[in-house]
Amino acid sequence: MGVSSQSFQAILDDLYHKYKTLDDGKVASYIPELAKMNPNWFSICVVTADGRVFVAGDAEQLFTIQSISKVFVYGLALEDHGREAVLSKVGVEPTGDPFNSIIRLDEYSKRPDNPMINAGAIATTSLIKGNGATERLNRMLDMFRRYVGHDVYIDMSVFVSERSSGHRNRAMASLMRHFGMIDDRMDESLDLYFQQCSMMVNCRDLAVMAATLANRGINPITGDRAVPTRYIRDILSVMYTCGMYNFAGQWAYTVGIPAKSGVSGGIIAIVPRQVGIAVFSPPLDTHGNSVRGIKVCEELSRQFELHMFDPP
Numbered sequence: 001m002g003v004s005s006q007s008f009q010a011i012l013d014d015l016y017h018k019y020k021t022l023d024d025g026k027v028a029s030y031i032p033e034l035a036k037m038n039p040n041w042f043s044i045c046v047v048t049a050d051g052r053v054f055v056a057g058d059a060e061q062l063f064t065i066q067s068i069s070k071v072f073v074y075g076l077a078l079e080d081h082g083r084e085a086v087l088s089k090v091g092v093e094p095t096g097d098p099f100n101s102i103i104r105l106d107e108y109s110k111r112p113d114n115p116m117i118n119a120g121a122i123a124t125t126s127l128i129k130g131n132g133a134t135e136r137l138n139r140m141l142d143m144f145r146r147y148v149g150h151d152v153y154i155d156m157s158v159f160v161s162e163r164s165s166g167h168r169n170r171a172m173a174s175l176m177r178h179f180g181m182i183d184d185r186m187d188e189s190l191d192l193y194f195q196q197c198s199m200m201v202n203c204r205d206l207a208v209m210a211a212t213l214a215n216r217g218i219n220p221i222t223g224d225r226a227v228p229t230r231y232i233r234d235i236l237s238v239m240y241t242c243g244m245y246n247f248a249g250q251w252a253y254t255v256g257i258p259a260k261s262g263v264s265g266g267i268i269a270i271v272p273r274q275v276g277i278a279v280f281s282p283p284l285d286t287h288g289n290s291v292r293g294i295k296v297c298e299e300l301s302r303q304f305e306l307h308m309f310d311p312p
């Protein structure tokens with residue numbers, strides 16, 4: 001980004017200290033396990049496409065990945081079926097509705113609007129290939145392992161609460177099943193969806209995952225390929241237009257790089273061929289995006305002219 005490693009580290013430290021005391025927003029509370037998160041948890045991690053790692057705050061603190069998983073599962077669906085087949089099952093249109101909206105799923109819709117909302121993510125999850133629940137889960141975990149660079153596991157209590165309280169997601173899946181948008185492995189696919197949301201990561205893991213997307217699908221730390229390069233364009237396009245819930249338009253306007261957030265307070269952002277950025281801070285704004293996460297990304301974008309349409 002045109003600065004020395006030392007000064008970049010100093011800039012991250014400054015951002016961390018500047019926003020550490022900002023305490024707007026509310027920690028997600030739709031399940032008790034998420035409400036237990038400490039609102040003071042805060043970390044920023046940037047990993048370059050050539051594998052350098054910069055950290056501010058406690059980037060080792062574990063949390064569940066939640067909706068950020070949608071990006072990577074979309075990649076697996078593309079890998080399993082190819083662009084055309086996936087496009088026939090899940091669209092690429094932003095909705096402007098909340099992520100868990102059910103309103104556009106009706107007899108007039110052919111498919112969920114995009115893979116970054118819950119309905120679309122349940123549909124991409126239903127596309128994961130495999131013979132039975134265990135094989136499909138293992139294929140999904142293997143995929144995440146390639147992005148993260150080490151073993152990953154699922155937080156059982158978050159998974160069980162997501163599953164037992166996920167009536168809205170179940171309702172969407174039933175509707176999609178009824179309309180023939182997903183196949184009859186509905187319960188298995190819903191479990192896979194709740195499991196992907198409940199996967200444990202830390203801020204460093206998220207930054208490595210983001211850097212893997214920045215590095216055309218190759219994990220810059222391990223050198224392993226996580227996803228074929230030809231799907232990077234598809235993944236980043238839907239992140240750019242749909243990744244930040246019903247704040248996606250404003251995000252594209254102000255920050256201007258592909259990103260995805262999740263209810264546990266994580267945000268990943270990608271500067272293609274350069275860096276993966278991750279911020280973790282649980283308190284959320286009314287759209288469901290991390291308050292500190294948005295601030296940090298806005299500042300990084302401004303300071304380093306990361307917006308895709310900044311003049312070269």
Ligand code: GLN
Pocket residue numbers: 066067068099100118162169197261262263264288
């Ligand atoms: N588990 C959450 C859900 O399905 C994930 C949502 C999110 O991070 N936005 O509602």
